[in-house]
Amino acid sequence: MPPPAKKITPPHKLEFATNSLRNTTLAVEDDRYYYEVVTRFWHPTVTKVNRLDPETRELRTVAEIDRTRGKEVKVRFLDSDSKDSGLGAWTKASEFVKYDQGGVGGTFAGPKGEEYRWKTHNRKLELIKADDEEKNPLVKYHHYKRHLFVWRMSRHAWLEVKPEMSDSMEKIIGKSHS
Structure with a gap:
């Protein structure tokens, strides 16, 4: 009798709590x-992405996005190489994401140097590996739905994230908000 087939790990479903991209939770x-994801009223140009540690139940800032008026958008992420595990240096958004000319989407480098690309397919935002011939989506954005198109939400928006992208979630969430 052959061994049982390896069970495929289902994708993570990160659900948005609200429709605001600057003040929401994804879980x-x-x-x-x-x-x-929070933008405080006393610091309206900086959006912070905080991650909850399930063991200690503490929130820790893993990314910041600076949207100062009249300046280019800047981002910075948690620096795993630093001794105090603080945030790294500010990077211009145009250096972090190489936007496509005349279209929606762009490419960015993952934590291990691999290239990923945001694209739209049938008006749905997807993340794929830049060198993937089959263009299998690693992350899909699913839009919210409302009762009769105007009333309360019948389904919140959510990101479908494949398990192999778990270590890159901060960059995915930071990119989707920049």
């Missing part, structure tokens, strides 16, 4: 992956 059902 899976069991809060194993829980991110808070």
